[in-house]
Amino acid sequence: MANRGNRRAKIVGTDIEIDITEKKDIVIESHDDDHGHDDNHHKETFITKYIFSIDHKMISKQYLITGLIMGIVGIAMSLLFRLQLAWPEESFGIFDVLLGKWATDGVMDPNVYLALVTIHGTIMVFFVLTAGLSGTFSNLLIPLQIGARDMASGFLNMISYWLFFISSALMIASLFVEAGPAAAGWTIYPPLSALPQAQPGSAAGMTLWLVSMAFFIASSLLAALNYIVTVLNLRTKGMTMTRLPLTVWAFLVTAIIGVVSFPVLLSAALLLIMDRSFGTSFFLSDIFIQGEVLHYQGGSPVLFEHLFWFLGHPEVYIVLLPALGIASEVIATNARKPIFGYRAMVGSILAIAFLSTIVWGHHMFVTGMNPFLGSVFTFTTLLIAIPSAVKAFNYITTIWKGNIQFNPAMLFAIGLVSTFITGGLTGIILGDSALDINLHDTYFVVAHFHLVMGISALYGLFAGVYHWYPRMFGRMMNKTLGYVHFWITAISAYGVFFPMHFIGMAGLPRRYYTNTNFPYFDDVANINVIITLFALLAGAAQIIFLYNFISSMYYGKKAEQNPWKSTTLEWTAPIKHIHGNWPGKIPHVFRWAYDYSKPGSKEDFVPQNVPLKKGEKELQH
Amino acid sequence: MTILLVLTSLILISIAVWQLTKILELSKPADYDDSEIASDKDNDMQGKLMFLFLIFIYALTIFSFYQWGDVMLPESASVHGENYDNLLWFSFAVIFFVQTITQALLHYFAFKYRGNKKRKALFFADSTFLEGVWTIIPTIALAGLILYGLFTWVDIMTIEENDDALVVELYAQQFNWKARYAGEDGVLGDANVRFLQDFGGKNLVGIDPTDRNGDDDIVVQELHLPVNREVVFRIRSQDVLHSAFMPHFRAQMNAVPGMINQFAFIPNVTTEEIRLRPEIVEKVRKINKIRFDKSEDLVASGDFPLDPYEFDFLLLCNKICGASHYNMQMKIVVETEEEFNRWLDDQPTFKEFVQ
Numbered sequence: 011m012a013n014r015g016n017r018r019a020k021i022v023g024t025d026i027e028i029d030i031t032e033k034k035d036i037v038i039e040s041h042d043d044d045h046g047h048d049d050n051h052h053k054e055t056f057i058t059k060y061i062f063s064i065d066h067k068m069i070s071k072q073y074l075i076t077g078l079i080m081g082i083v084g085i086a087m088s089l090l091f092r093l094q095l096a097w098p099e100e101s102f103g104i105f106d107v108l109l110g111k112w113a114t115d116g117v118m119d120p121n122v123y124l125a126l127v128t129i130h131g132t133i134m135v136f137f138v139l140t141a142g143l144s145g146t147f148s149n150l151l152i153p154l155q156i157g158a159r160d161m162a163s164g165f166l167n168m169i170s171y172w173l174f175f176i177s178s179a180l181m182i183a184s185l186f187v188e189a190g191p192a193a194a195g196w197t198i199y200p201p202l203s204a205l206p207q208a209q210p211g212s213a214a215g216m217t218l219w220l221v222s223m224a225f226f227i228a229s230s231l232l233a234a235l236n237y238i239v240t241v242l243n244l245r246t247k248g249m250t251m252t253r254l255p256l257t258v259w260a261f262l263v264t265a266i267i268g269v270v271s272f273p274v275l276l277s278a279a280l281l282l283i284m285d286r287s288f289g290t291s292f293f294l295s296d297i298f299i300q301g302e303v304l305h306y307q308g309g310s311p312v313l314f315e316h317l318f319w320f321l322g323h324p325e326v327y328i329v330l331l332p333a334l335g336i337a338s339e340v341i342a343t344n345a346r347k348p349i350f351g352y353r354a355m356v357g358s359i360l361a362i363a364f365l366s367t368i369v370w371g372h373h374m375f376v377t378g379m380n381p382f383l384g385s386v387f388t389f390t391t392l393l394i395a396i397p398s399a400v401k402a403f404n405y406i407t408t409i410w411k412g413n414i415q416f417n418p419a420m421l422f423a424i425g426l427v428s429t430f431i432t433g434g435l436t437g438i439i440l441g442d443s444a445l446d447i448n449l450h451d452t453y454f455v456v457a458h459f460h461l462v463m464g465i466s467a468l469y470g471l472f473a474g475v476y477h478w479y480p481r482m483f484g485r486m487m488n489k490t491l492g493y494v495h496f497w498i499t500a501i502s503a504y505g506v507f508f509p510m511h512f513i514g515m516a517g518l519p520r521r522y523y524t525n526t527n528f529p530y531f532d533d534v535a536n537i538n539v540i541i542t543l544f545a546l547l548a549g550a551a552q553i554i555f556l557y558n559f560i561s562s563m564y565y566g567k568k569a570e571q572n573p574w575k576s577t578t579l580e581w582t583a584p585i586k587h588i589h590g591n592w593p594g595k596i597p598h599v600f601r602w603a604y605d606y607s608k609p610g611s612k613e614d615f616v617p618q619n620v621p622l623k624k625g626e627k628e629l630q631h
Numbered sequence: 632m633t634i635l636l637v638l639t640s641l642i643l644i645s646i647a648v649w650q651l652t653k654i655l656e657l658s659k660p661a662d663y664d665d666s667e668i669a670s671d672k673d674n675d676m677q678g679k680l681m682f683l684f685l686i687f688i689y690a691l692t693i694f695s696f697y698q699w700g701d702v703m704l705p706e707s708a709s710v711h712g713e714n715y716d717n718l719l720w721f722s723f724a725v726i727f728f729v730q731t732i733t734q735a736l737l738h739y740f741a742f743k744y745r746g747n748k749k750r751k752a753l754f755f756a757d758s759t760f761l762e763g764v765w766t767i768i769p770t771i772a773l774a775g776l777i778l779y780g781l782f783t784w785v786d787i788m789t790i791e792e793n794d795d796a797l798v799v800e801l802y803a804q805q806f807n808w809k810a811r812y813a814g815e816d817g818v819l820g821d822a823n824v825r826f827l828q829d830f831g832g833k834n835l836v837g838i839d840p841t842d843r844n845g846d847d848d849i850v851v852q853e854l855h856l857p858v859n860r861e862v863v864f865r866i867r868s869q870d871v872l873h874s875a876f877m878p879h880f881r882a883q884m885n886a887v888p889g890m891i892n893q894f895a896f897i898p899n900v901t902t903e904e905i906r907l908r909p910e911i912v913e914k915v916r917k918i919n920k921i922r923f924d925k926s927e928d929l930v931a932s933g934d935f936p937l938d939p940y941e942f943d944f945l946l947l948c949n950k951i952c953g954a955s956h957y958n959m960q961m962k963i964v965v966e967t968e969e970e971f972n973r974w975l976d977d978q979p980t981f982k983e984f985v986q
Contacts, residue, residue: 107634120954195951201888202871202952208805209953295889298824298837299805299870311872311887346746348756376874377885378866378892381788385781392773392780399769400762406736407761411753413746416677417669424681424741428688431733435726438776444784445719448704448881451874451949486667493677500684508691515703517878519949522957529940532918533702557648567667574668607752614751629756 054589062172064164065589069171070149071482074475077142078559080178082552084133089549091126094118096542098524112190120523124193125211127521131196132219133181134464136226139329141174143471145230147332148237148261150478154580155255157246157597159590162239166232173229177222184218192219195521197318200293200311204285207300217286220279227276234265234272241265246579248599252356253618255578255603256349259356260335263363264328270367271324278317285309312377319370326463327366331359333470334401334430337423340473341405343576344420345412346614348604348629351404358397365394375443376450384443391441395434402431413607413614417574418492419477425500426469432504433461436511451521454514457507465503472496475559480573484585485566491558498551505544509537577617578603601628671747678745685738689731701917704878705910708944708965710897711787712881718783722776790895796861799854801946802836803866803873803886805953808946808961811836812849814980820845824869824888830985837869838981846982849975854946854963857971858901866892876949877963879905885950898965905965906942915942 063069090109093102101116112122149167153160161167184191193211194203198219206213241254241262254262284290285306293314294306342349349355371379371387405427414420436458439445449455472495479487513534518525525531525538572581579599583591597619605616610626622628669677707716744750800811800819813819821839829840838845856862866875868886875894876883884894905911918940926936948959966974 120957124951124954124956199872199950205871208871296824297870297888298827301828303825303827308889310889312890345744346752348754350755351757351762353757354762376883378887378890381784384788385784388780388784389777392777395773396766396769400766402733403765404762406733406740407755409737409740409744411755412740412744413750413752414674414678414741414744415669415746416674420669421677424737427737428734431737432688432730435730438726438773439719439722442718442722442776442780442784444715444780444787445722447787447883448715448878450883451876489667489669489673493673497680497684501687504688504691509695509699512695512699512702517704517876517947519876519947521951523954524957527958528945528960529918529922529937530943530945532921532940533914535921537699537702557645604756607754609754 062168064160064168065587066149066153066161066164066167067482067587067591069167070146072171073141073145073149073174074482076175076178077138077146077471078556080133080137080181081142082556083182084130084138085549085552087126087130087133089545090118091123091130092542092545094123094523095525096539098526118523121190121193121210123523124195124209124521125191125215128193128195128198128211129181129185129191132192132223135196135325135329136223137178137181139464139467139471140230140325141226143467143474144261144264144328144332145171145174145233146471147257147336147474147478148233148265150482151255151257151580152237152240152261153244154481154583154591155258155578155603156241156244156249157579157599158240158244159592159596161236162244163236166236170229170233170236173225173232177225177229180218180222180225184215184222187214187218189213189215191215197315197322198282199318200282200285200314201297201299204282204294205297205299205304207302217283220283220286223279224276227272227279230268231272234268237261237265238269246596246599249618252353253599253602256338256352256355256359257332257335259359260331260338263359264331267324267331267363267366268328271321271328274317275321278314278321281317282314312374312379315374315377316370319373320367323370323373324363324366326459327362329467330430330463330470331362333426333467333473334359336470336474336477337405337426339576339578340419340423340477341408341427342604342606343477343574344415344417344423345409346415346606347408347412348602348606348608349404350407351400352602352604354400355404358400361397362394365390365397369394369441372441372443372446375446381443388441388443392438394441395438398430398434402427402434415574417476418487418489418496419473419574421493421496421500422469422473422476425496425503426466426473429461429469429503430466433458433463433466433507437462448517449514451519452514453510453518453520456520457510457514460510461503461507465507472499472555477574478580479559479562479566480569480585481580483563483566484569484587485562486569486573487562487566488558491554495551495554495558498554499548502544502548502551506541506548509541513537572617575613575615577605577615579618582617582619605629669746674746678742681738681745682742685734685742688734688738701910701914705905705908705914707879707881708898708900708905709880709882710899712879712896714783714786715881718779721779725772725776787896790863790893792863792895793861796863796895797857798863798865799856800836800865800867801854801875801886802850803868803875803948803952803959805870806948806955806959807852808854808875808948808959809836810851810854810961811838812851812975812978813844814847814849816844816847818844819865820848820981822867827869833985834981836867840985846980848981849978850981850984851978852961854961855971855974856898856963856965857968858898858965860968861895861897863895864893866894871952872950873948873952873959874950876947877944878947879944883949901965901967902942902944902963903966905944911942915940 099117105113105118106116109122112119189210192215193209202208203212203216281292285292285294291306291309293311294309297304297306338349369391372391375384440458476487476492516534518531571585582597599618600621601618603618607614798813802809820842822837824837826834826837826839835850866884866886868888873886875886880896882894882896884892922937930936944963946961946963
């Protein structure tokens with residue numbers, strides 16, 4: 011009852027008032043972990059604050075900035091090879107400058123084309139969309155949204171960031187080795203990736219790639235264990251699992267998939283290192299190359315494909331689920347409506363996660379795998395469409411009859427739903443083993459996965475950055491630049507990937523250095539020009555984002571504590587970052603995370619830490 | 632020098648942007664709303680743009696089909712390919728229907744319910760009925776697609792080798808294809824990469840010289856197939872992964888070192904016949920126009936003009952295999968049984984070739 015008198019103050023008021031209210035209950039409850047930490051009073055040096063920080067908020071910024079830098083490298087690479095595809099074997103000054111000896115007279119070499127494609131894929135999938143997206147927002151939001159002082163182990167968290175940093179540094183270093191970086195495609199199928207005789211990139215470049223990935227896997231395993239333990243153990247009083255925001259559900263399930271599948275990639279990488287350096291034959295057999303019969307006998311490249319895709323497919327959802335979690339949060343907040351079908355959303359996250367571990371074979375329909383196995387994988391793969399459809403329709407219903415606030419984050423969240431549908435639907439074609447026969451490894455696949463996991467997850471990343479920028483940096487990003495950034499990106503993303511389906515339907519294989527070496531594909535050359543122009547436009551739009559991101563850090567308008575009028579706990583913490591997140595007691599939770607526009611409340615949102623009014627029912631969601 | 636110029640201009644451009652933002656900031660009216668949170672005006676504007684974006688998606692779809700519909704693969708040239716095409720277009724019809732509806736709902740709602748200060752959102756958190764609807768309908772649609780797909784898949788992948796079938800080995804290496812016919816005995820001789828260096832390198836696909844079945848095998852660099860007869864491919868690779876992709880026949884199977892993979896189909900159109908199909912005539916005309924225009928430029932700069940194009944079936948490599956992956960293909964000629972036999976008789980057998 012004591013709380014009731016203070017309730018209004020809590021909705022519009024500052025956190026100090028919250029503390030006063032809550033300190034009243036502390037006497038009654040004496041919940042030991044709730045006491046304010048002493049951490050605020052520690053003297054922090056530059057090194058402990060900015061470099062070897064164990065504060066999850068700083069670590070999340072470290073992940074974000076490392077991810078963005080890797081993103082610049084990855085996207086720049088794609089623009090380089092798009093230039094080559096649109097104007098094959100033409101000379102460009104930029105190639106001369108950036109590629110040096112790999113572009114004689116400014117003409118891109120076929121080996122370096124493959125290297126660019128490979129490293130672009132690796133960087134975007136692992137470094138940007140796994141570490142940059144999930145690393146950033148899991149770190150920022152898990153403790154803040156569940157009401158915890160920090161991760162379960164701040165030290166382990168710091169280690170996982172620095173392992174990721176080492177991994178990034180090694181990947182970048184691999185670009186500078188004598189024979190060039192890894193060039194066997196991001197899937198690094200042996201024997202191509204195992205034999206330096208097969209291509210120059212499979213020498214030192216591939217060694218660095220494998221070592222870098224080993225560090226990356228160690229990093230993401232430590233991080234994932236930390237996330238899981240934190241979510242399960244450190245939730246504040248009242249934060250039951252069914253009151254968790256969907257972001258936290260997504261991060262939790264993502265971490266679980268990572269723990270299940272990343273070790274398998276590590277084993278694949280280790281076995282490949284053995285084959286490459288110690289003469290074993292796990293993946294190699296009966297090979298004659300460069301005039302020489304090699305000693306390998308009895309291995310199978312198909313085994314590698316199984317091991318790779320046992321991670322590789324769940325990886326798609328490791329990338330996508332956090333983006334969908336962010337979209338749930340951003341859409342509900344900005345539509346000023348509860349997320350529709352909370353339980354179904356959680357259920358579909360769990361269903362997607364479970365199914366994602368038993369569908370990897372759909373990447374292997376035409377590898378020579380038993381056709382019966384192909385049938386099984388077709389069945390499990392197409393089942394994923396059901397929880398995905400539920401998610402898409404629930405998003406659409408969430409915005410139905412909403413009061414939509416078009417902040418930049420909201421635009422990206424809606425854009426995500428749009429590309430998730432467009433890209434997801436073509437998955438129904440590719441997941442069908444029969445149809446995959448003729449579309450496998452064509453540009454149709456490239457179009458499909460870029461829309462459904464590349465662009466969608468990037469939109470999730472952008473939505474997250476625009477939405478939680480005030481939380482991270484205490485300032486607002488410029489909304490007008492945000493609008494311009496979104497619309498140019500949205501138009502060019504479709505402009506790049508929609509026409510690509512047609513090139514795929516023409517039968518054009520992916521990873522071709524040029525399509526004009528023989529006449530059959532001459533008529534798709536002009537489509538390639540259009541795609542490249544859109545790609546350049548999309549690349550330019552990201553400069554707007556970077557400008558906005560950096561300049562807002564220093565010149566952005568100072569943020570209010572809860573600028574988007576959101577219900578979740580991270581907005582109850584003070585703007586100024588302190589170690590321990592809340593200066594006094596940790597807020598308690600009394601309701602789910604989506605009380606937007608609830609009838610009977612004056613404001614159109616009721617934060618999670620506001621107790622139920624007398625007679626108010628918590629929704630039986 | 633170029634770098635310096637580029638850098639200088641980049642710096643100048645950033646200064647210009649910085650100054651422009653400053654000017655804009657200073658010239659704002661006093662009552663200007665400078666919060667970075669969407670105002671009613673923003674909501675109105677962005678909501679309308681959402682609707683325009685829906686039109687953009689539809690327009691792009693229609694434009695793409697109109698403009699690029701003709702680059703898509705022509706009708707299939709194999710018996711199973713017809714079933715493949717039916718399944719493909721059926722699936723496309725389903726996903727186009729869903730795409731059209733869902734994008735419309737998403738963007739129209741975004742437009743219709745664009746926010747303002749007066750509006751209050753509907754508190755609508757759950758509906759078992761609605762969720763049931765969009766769980767059950769996709770389930771039914773997918774059950775249909777899965778069943779249809781699996782029947783087609785089993786039909787394509789089940790190889791009932793009858794005595795009449797032609798057995799051909801497709802042999803991949805960096806960066807070319809070879810084909811091997813079984814010869815008169817109808818049996819391919821054993822083969823392994825360990826025999827490749829025999830006969831001074833003339834044993835092109837590594838046939839075991841002690842296996843008598845291999846003596847009459849015929850190794851060629853151009854794939855000829857008789858029309859309307861089942862062809863069973865045995866697919867091998869000597870070095871890295873490759874993929875035997877024959878898009879016109881809706882056929883693909885990887886070539887894996889250490890393994891022999893199989894795929895079978897019945898070609899039902901000869902090269903001669905397909906060249907006369909109107910869609911192919913049109914495609915060839917279009918490509919030749921492109922090549923002619925390009926040749927003019929080439930001649931003007933002192934190079935040789937491009938050869939005119941004539942339609943041929945192709946076997947492409949469709950698994951990244953190294954630097955010249957993009958240029959690893961083999962011509963496929965489908966002809967009548969008599970033409971095929973005549974051609975095959977002209978080719979030397981393995982025994983003749985290595986002597």
